[in-house]
Amino acid sequence: MTFEKLTMAQALNRALRDSLAEDPSVLVFGEDVGPLGGVFRITDGLTAEFGDDRCFDTPLAESGIVGMAVGLAMNGMRPVVEMQFDAFAYPAFEQVVSHVAKLRNRTRGRVAVPLVIRVPYAGGIGGVEHHCDSSESYYAHTPGLHVLAPANAADAYGLLREAIASPDPVVFLEPKKLYWAKEEVDLSRPVPGIGRAAVVREGTDATLIAYGPSVPVALDAADVAAQEGRSLQVVDVRSIVPFDDATVCEAVRSTGRAVVVAEAAGFASVASEIAARVTERCFHHLHAPVRRVTGFDIPYPPPKLEHLHLPSVDRILDAVDDLQWEES
Amino acid sequence: MTFEKLTMAQALNRALRDSLAEDPSVLVFGEDVGPLGGVFRITDGLTAEFGDDRCFDTPLAESGIVGMAVGLAMNGMRPVVEMQFDAFAYPAFEQVVSHVAKLRNRTRGRVAVPLVIRVPYAGGIGGVEHHCDSSESYYAHTPGLHVLAPANAADAYGLLREAIASPDPVVFLEPKKLYWAKEEVDLSRPVPGIGRAAVVREGTDATLIAYGPSVPVALDAADVAAQEGRSLQVVDVRSIVPFDDATVCEAVRSTGRAVVVAEAAGFASVASEIAARVTERCFHHLHAPVRRVTGFDIPYPPPKLEHLHLPSVDRILDAVDDLQWEES
Amino acid sequence: MTRDLDLLPSEEPVRLVDPSGTAVTGATVPADDALLTAYAALVVARRLNDQASALVRQGRLAVYPSSHGQEACQVAAALVLGPEDWLFPTYRDTAAIVARGVDPVEVLVLLKGDWHSGYDPVATRVAPQATPLATQLLHAVGVAHAARLKGEQTVVLALCGDGATSEGDFHEALNFAAVFRAPVVFFVQNNEYAISVPLARQTAAPSIAHKGVGYGVPGERVDGNDVAALLTVLGAAVDRARAGEGPQLVEAHTYRMQAHTNADDASRYREDAEVAAWVERDPLTRLEAYLRARGALTDELATSYSEAAEAVAAHTRDGLNRDVEPRPDDLFAHVYAERTPQLAEQAAMLADEIEREAAL
Amino acid sequence: MTRDLDLLPSEEPVRLVDPSGTAVTGATVPADDALLTAYAALVVARRLNDQASALVRQGRLAVYPSSHGQEACQVAAALVLGPEDWLFPTYRDTAAIVARGVDPVEVLVLLKGDWHSGYDPVATRVAPQATPLATQLLHAVGVAHAARLKGEQTVVLALCGDGATSEGDFHEALNFAAVFRAPVVFFVQNNEYAISVPLARQTAAPSIAHKGVGYGVPGERVDGNDVAALLTVLGAAVDRARAGEGPQLVEAHTYRMQAHTNADDASRYREDAEVAAWVERDPLTRLEAYLRARGALTDELATSYSEAAEAVAAHTRDGLNRDVEPRPDDLFAHVYAERTPQLAEQAAMLADEIEREAAL
Ligand SMILES: Cc1ncc(C[n+]2csc(CCOP(=O)(O)OP(=O)(O)O)c2C)c(N)n1
Ligand SMILES: Cc1ncc(C[n+]2csc(CCOP(=O)(O)OP(=O)(O)O)c2C)c(N)n1
Ligand SMILES: [Mg+2]
Numbered sequence A, B: 001m002t003f004e005k006l007t008m009a010q011a012l013n014r015a016l017r018d019s020l021a022e023d024p025s026v027l028v029f030g031e032d033v034g035p036l037g038g039v040f041r042i043t044d045g046l047t048a049e050f051g052d053d054r055c056f057d058t059p060l061a062e063s064g065i066v067g068m069a070v071g072l073a074m075n076g077m078r079p080v081v082e083m084q085f086d087a088f089a090y091p092a093f094e095q096v097v098s099h100v101a102k103l104r105n106r107t108r109g110r111v112a113v114p115l116v117i118r119v120p121y122a123g124g125i126g127g128v129e130h131h132c133d134s135s136e137s138y139y140a141h142t143p144g145l146h147v148l149a150p151a152n153a154a155d156a157y158g159l160l161r162e163a164i165a166s167p168d169p170v171v172f173l174e175p176k177k178l179y180w181a182k183e184e185v186d187l188s189r190p191v192p193g194i195g196r197a198a199v200v201r202e203g204t205d206a207t208l209i210a211y212g213p214s215v216p217v218a219l220d221a222a223d224v225a226a227q228e229g230r231s232l233q234v235v236d237v238r239s240i241v242p243f244d245d246a247t248v249c250e251a252v253r254s255t256g257r258a259v260v261v262a263e264a265a266g267f268a269s270v271a272s273e274i275a276a277r278v279t280e281r282c283f284h285h286l287h288a289p290v291r292r293v294t295g296f297d298i299p300y301p302p303p304k305l306e307h308l309h310l311p312s313v314d315r316i317l318d319a320v321d322d323l324q325w326e327e328s
Numbered sequence C, D: 001m002t003r004d005l006d007l008l009p010s011e012e013p014v015r016l017v018d019p020s021g022t023a024v025t026g027a028t029v030p031a032d033d034a035l036l037t038a039y040a041a042l043v044v045a046r047r048l049n050d051q052a053s054a055l056v057r058q059g060r061l062a063v064y065p066s067s068h069g070q071e072a073c074q075v076a077a078a079l080v081l082g083p084e085d086w087l088f089p090t091y092r093d094t095a096a097i098v099a100r101g102v103d104p105v106e107v108l109v110l111l112k113g114d115w116h117s118g119y120d121p122v123a124t125r126v127a128p129q130a131t132p133l134a135t136q137l138l139h140a141v142g143v144a145h146a147a148r149l150k151g152e153q154t155v156v157l158a159l160c161g162d163g164a165t166s167e168g169d170f171h172e173a174l175n176f177a178a179v180f181r182a183p184v185v186f187f188v189q190n191n192e193y194a195i196s197v198p199l200a201r202q203t204a205a206p207s208i209a210h211k212g213v214g215y216g217v218p219g220e221r222v223d224g225n226d227v228a229a230l231l232t233v234l235g236a237a238v239d240r241a242r243a244g245e246g247p248q249l250v251e252a253h254t255y256r257m258q259a260h261t262n263a264d265d266a267s268r269y270r271e272d273a274e275v276a277a278w279v280e281r282d283p284l285t286r287l288e289a290y291l292r293a294r295g296a297l298t299d300e301l302a303t304s305y306s307e308a309a310e311a312v313a314a315h316t317r318d319g320l321n322r323d324v325e326p327r328p329d330d331l332f333a334h335v336y337a338e339r340t341p342q343l344a345e346q347a348a349m350l351a352d353e354i355e356r357e358a359a360l
């Protein structure tokens, strides 16, 4: 075991590097991912190390990037493309929904689409409009895609490696605000795979269910709650699609109360899904309806107002307070 | 009151005609909406009657259509654009999400975007791939849009008229499979407006919540259930955004059981939202978890298999049977 | 500054054989053998179009977008490719896929409604027929670029219509191909209409081939009903791409003789006289006249071609008339390499429904 | 067939005043008055760029994409428009908006982070600065088409960068504008880079102006650091559009002298020498030299221009240094004309949180 201090950004960079080194069919491309190393430096050094054929800049067109990736995947490659920011993936939406997600099914499995679409996503970084969208629900609602959202450096490394090796297309959501947090990690230690959630904090009174950028907030809330004498369990969803019903439901059944936390606007979102499916599966274990703490149903706010929009420790604790404790 | 026999297609055509006649700023455009009258003939005769300046064909580019509509709306027009089929609206996704939905908010209300995006949507017509997508969840999840789905000719007329007159952008989802059903309607009679659901069948045992193409299926299910001695209430959501919590929740509280019916893949969908919010609001009135009868989490199937995918009377009744009757 | 002029198309579409079947003065027409092969394929393509349209009327196909009148383009697109090359067709290019050697019964699976696509794209080197317009052009670039990276000599020929050139993906595909010098021949069948919308409402450009220069891609235009010209122009484009000189844009001037599909009513937007004028430019009669005048096409050969085409039609009919039992589990089997727990649950629910139904 | 050639740009970018400030032989340079006005605006634009960059360093702006080096384009884009015309700027075009008369403090609201946009687009006839690349070009077409339908003489000038020309929306916008003959001038500031990506990776075209012919739109290119040439070429395009002759594409050859934004590190992808070479082509020194040589620009005038620019900078500083109390209810107030019940509920929840917070 070799622990080292790494940021999530570095862990992602390492995952790309290791995948490129291991499998000659892996290609990394997108806008500014070459000599610049990406605006978040996730692809730093890759062109220098692997050459412009393996890690390269494209013309500025997201539908083009994803569409070309589909063709590369059809012909034996494993493209890993970067969408510069969440909202700048929208021009590729038709390619994602009508081809990336459907080509395997269309061809009865004869054509696989082993590609990864990396999306630096969500807010909390003081970004201006279009740079902070939580777009996971669009992808999660689209059958044929896997949708992952790591919340720590180890998961970022492990899940990205697995996503690149996967025979299926993966939308890989990277919480921008977690890029720079340093952690002690051992990259050689395997993490739970695609389709697996993780209980990241044990607790007995209620369960917080979160993913991506909301996991640290949920953990903070659990810390504060503990000081107030309430024991909150935290589940990190990790893999939005496929969803780990077993782990999540076992957790909720153990506490009988649940709050789903997510940055995205709440309406018709992944948080809605989690609330609905947990309720379907755990109804008689629930002392209170599953609460959702999500972004408001508004466009992502400007930097000066984003703190009011994002799920906060206080808002999570308010929701926990609402879980009808008097009745149990 | 003057009842007449009309199809939904005719009612929509009438709505466009009446709006064009009433307000010179209304423009209708898209692919094949001119001389051909649209592939579903919804714009039949409009170019002949109002001229090519008011109802016109565009080059074949959906982002272009929606983007130009945004500009027209910025400069005093009320564009009503047609996306030829659900899946062919995806190229316009960036324009819809990043501009149509956000321009009012971006400009603090100084620039309104009074436009309507008509989308013939959903399945049940034996269409090949890309012609049967239920795309409502993508729009419903996007703050800034109104999302409507009529289920009968009178609503189609009334809601489309209101959508065109609305100061806000509306995604208007027209269930293709209902285009040709003839009904007795009185177009002069106002229907409930945007933001209003309607109880379309009274019932006491359980509530079916549906919209668009699923409403007739829910009504059929209620008919069959009635023969089997079970009284099902049916709520037609009509307006997905804004959602009518009051009507829907009152209905569910009155029966204590609910099934949401929708064609779209269930995961992270409008059906998830309805199940989640009804549960949040009616938890202690519920004898059983809210059940969802939705499309599977798969790409829309080919014609020969679609009947297995679509919510059916039997599947709805199975879900109703599951609502834990023994316990109440 | 001659570079931009080199990228512009010729002043008139390239034509080698005129509508009466006479070689244009000075033209280098392909050898008779090659044209006889093409002619045989044209006869099959025409017969297939007619057969498929009949199958729609008989309710065996949900819909059929016919390439009647465009067969020269269909055939040439297939014949200029080698076995390792790739073809990227649209919904209208059934005849091209068949000309490439794919079983029409497998090709028509999409329009019959059994599944979204019937043939094996990897084995046949033919992508699934694309419906979302222009999207396939980018896939073509990707396949071509992968071939280049692997050091293979593969060329990709990607088809689209005049209408599709208006989509953003057309732009992005030509640009990506040019920047990466991908070996792609973009072949636009300009049949004057996108459903009901005439070319004049589609573009104000001097021609579609003029769109090439904006990407640094040579544009050429060709008489789309002259298979000799098509074989020559497309063949040269394929050779050029194979030689590593990058993509090319070829526009064929042709005409959609029938409605967009059987569901369309062309009388709403065009005059019969316009259609009639194109009958005289029919690709089959033209080539037939040329080959007969040269004595290359004998009655005997013509009969054998017709018989071969009839055989294809009969095979198509037989195949389409066979009902294939739909397999409900197919709904879940191919969404992912391995089905998710959610899909397994849903498949089990459906299987249970079907079992209960059967037990009734 | 001269039509296509008419649509191609001139062999070299139009230049009227060379980098040393000397008029090109035979050139018709705009009158001194017009150039003095432009020069004054250039001085403001340069000062504003420097001021804004300083405000980033001071933490008063989140980010600033400077148009340092591109000020001639910025100023010309504003000066060729009449009061009823519309300007569609990008994130990089702050100086153009200010040159059109909008208060820089309002313009910088976006980058300060108080709100997404600060000025009134309808009153100023300046669209909000667009971030999603090329999307605004379609809005420009719509605004122009609406004007045409209303019988107004409005012209729309839409800005974008070289990188943005690769997006599908660029293609669709030029095509729609051409087909509807919308009075739009598409003005591309080719500053050689899209963040780190050089033009050669963006397109293989002979020039961006060559993209016009594929839409039937005349393309022209111009020295982007020569404000005299810009005023002339853009002015002609605006006149042409106003006269109902349709859209035009103008490419300015210029250079982004600084990093993409302050957050960018240009040393990773370009050499200092490359930047240094462009210093000699600076738009301000060039025009200054020209006007001084003609005796039109006196020291006195120069001082008054500098003072005016300083005043703008001071006003900008003051405005940006004022903290604006964010209004939480703004989050909900403008999503729809009337807030939905859901938003009302959410606003109430937030108000309650804030109230409880305040009570602590
Ligand atoms: C993105 C998209 N938008 C709309 C459609 C609907 N549609 C199918 S074919 C067609 C016309 C295409 O015209 P063209 O490209 O000229 O090809 P043709 O049918 O004439 O062969 C349209 C609008 C589609 N398939 N995809
Ligand atoms: C659709 C979209 N994709 C990506 C981005 C991120 N981005 C912002 S500016 C930029 C480069 C734009 O280059 P160019 O068009 O040349 O304009 P310049 O910045 O040089 O003025 C990129 C990639 C974006 N804003 N929008
Ligand atoms: Mg066509």
Ligand SMILES: [Mg+2]
Binding pocket: D161, D162, D163, D189, D190, D191, D192, D193, D194, D195
């Ligand atoms: Mg640039």
